[in-house]
Amino acid sequence: MTIEWDAGRLDSDLLDAGFDTLAVRAGQRRGPEAEHGEALFLTSSYVFRSAADAAACFAGEAPGNVYSRYMNPTVRTFEERIAALEGAEQAVGTASGMAAILSTVMSLCSAGDHILVSRSVFGATVTLFEKYFKRFGIEVDYVTLADIAGWQAACKPNTRLFFVESPSNPLAELVDIAALADVAKGQEALLVVDNCFCTPALQKPLALGADVVIHSATKYIDGQGRCLGGVVAGRREHMQEVVGFLRTAGPTLSPFNAWVFLKGLETLKLRMNAHCASAQSLAEWLECQPGIDKVYYAGLPSHPQHELAKRQQSGFGAVLSFELKGGREAAWRFIDATRLLSITANLGDAKSTITHPATTTHGRLSVEAREAAGIREGLIRIAVGLEDVEDLRADLQRGLEAVANS
Numbered sequence: 001m002t003i004e005w006d007a008g009r010l011d012s013d014l015l016d017a018g019f020d021t022l023a024v025r026a027g028q029r030r031g032p033e034a035e036h037g038e039a040l041f042l043t044s045s046y047v048f049r050s051a052a053d054a055a056a057c058f059a060g061e062a063p064g065n066v067y068s069r070y071m072n073p074t075v076r077t078f079e080e081r082i083a084a085l086e087g088a089e090q091a092v093g094t095a096s097g098m099a100a101i102l103s104t105v106m107s108l109c110s111a112g113d114h115i116l117v118s119r120s121v122f123g124a125t126v127t128l129f130e131k132y133f134k135r136f137g138i139e140v141d142y143v144t145l146a147d148i149a150g151w152q153a154a155c156k157p158n159t160r161l162f163f164v165e166s167p168s169n170p171l172a173e174l175v176d177i178a179a180l181a182d183v184a185k186g187q188e189a190l191l192v193v194d195n196c197f198c199t200p201a202l203q204k205p206l207a208l209g210a211d212v213v214i215h216s217a218t219k220y221i222d223g224q225g226r227c228l229g230g231v232v233a234g235r236r237e238h239m240q241e242v243v244g245f246l247r248t249a250g251p252t253l254s255p256f257n258a259w260v261f262l263k264g265l266e267t268l269k270l271r272m273n274a275h276c277a278s279a280q281s282l283a284e285w286l287e288c289q290p291g292i293d294k295v296y297y298a299g300l301p302s303h304p305q306h307e308l309a310k311r312q313q314s315g316f317g318a319v320l321s322f323e324l325k326g327g328r329e330a331a332w333r334f335i336d337a338t339r340l341l342s343i344t345a346n347l348g349d350a351k352s353t354i355t356h357p358a359t360t361t362h363g364r365l366s367v368e369a370r371e372a373a374g375i376r377e378g379l380i381r382i383a384v385g386l387e388d389v390e391d392l393r394a395d396l397q398r399g400l401e402a403v404a405n406s
């Protein structure tokens with residue numbers, strides 16, 4: 001049996017396909033057995049028909065698989081599907097979301113380069129920039145996410161890359177991606193957006209002017225908390241650099257995990273719509289409860305960037321946070337009174353989660369740094385899953401009652 005990797009018949013049929021069709025079909029190849037083109041190729045290596053075939057593949061003169069650190073058909077299907085969904089020329093799978101960030105910076109930056117990072121990024125991302133990239137001669141400075149003038153002011157002649165997450169975790173701040181892309185272009189810097197919280201179902205950073213998009217596929221792309229993985233997407237010239245790093249250094253995506261993510265992508269839009277609807281309903285309800293000072297969710301008209309969120313995203317996401325009167329004691333009592341929500345910092349799962357950022361995800365920050373980031377002791381974050389929203393509301397009600405009765 002031969003697999004016509006470059007037949008591409010279905011792909012050309014998909015040129016005008018909508019998001020949901022691409023999420024189910026993009027990257028699929030037709031053939032007697034490849035009709036189920038998402039077959040799992042759980043192999044490290046490949047055989048060739050002849051010595052000459054092997055030589056041509058190794059030399060890169062003929063398409064073909066050489067070794068799964070280089071390429072794997074299941075991983076490739078996943079990469080093509082993500083590229084189609086993000087509107088990218090190419091996508092590259094990685095072992096985790098962190099491996100995606102590592103590979104991007106390792107392949108696109110060098111010692112002596114200056115990188116600007118938004119202050120409110122994932123904890124391990126900060127550690128990667130602070131502890132490791134700095135050690136190799138990369139300069140790193142931090143900027144307030146929404147402050148476009150601040151980004152401009154922080155630029156230096158050697159600024160090569162901007163790194164942001166929008167919306168941010170846990171306070172749901174946004175940056176105007178198109179405006180920031182303009183600043184980056186003026187500096188000849190690349191704008192990299194970690195699109196983990198929105199996924200391409202809700203936000204397409206490349207269409208807004210970003211150069212590179214990054215995902216932790218571990219979250220909504222999987223959607224059911226099974227596998228670790230990541231992906232980088234963007235222009236071919238940049239992705240070829242990322243591929244070169246991955247092939248050499250090896251933080252590549254497992255074919256099994258890619259196969260799970262392909263299944264996850266088939267339901268991505270349905271899931272994101274359901275996550276968003278429940279998050280919206282809970283945010284509106286929470287905002288009316290006594291005992292709650294403030295709710296942070298871009299779907300609320302009270303959110304200072306609600307209009308930007310409507311313009312830039314097609315949904316507001318599933319992560320929201322709220323501030324309880326009564327500080328840490330109240331927050332912990334609230335969390336401990338819930339029975340349905342999982343007490344964990346994970347997100348992107350069908351199961352809703354609840355966490356106290358000041359003592360978990362942001363626990364390693366100094367008190368001053370936490371205060372500056374707006375993460376107070378009374379803050380609780382929830383990542384809304386796919387349970388019945390009435391049951392989630394009842395669970396949050398238990399938390400509120402426990403605090404009110406204390």
Ligand SMILES: *Cc1c(COP(=O)(O)O)cnc(C)c1O
Nearest residue numbers: 096097098122194196216218229
């Ligand atoms: C989880 C997460 C990451 C890291 O992804 P892993 O798959 O856990 O390595 C990076 N960025 C954001 C926004 C995340 O939520």
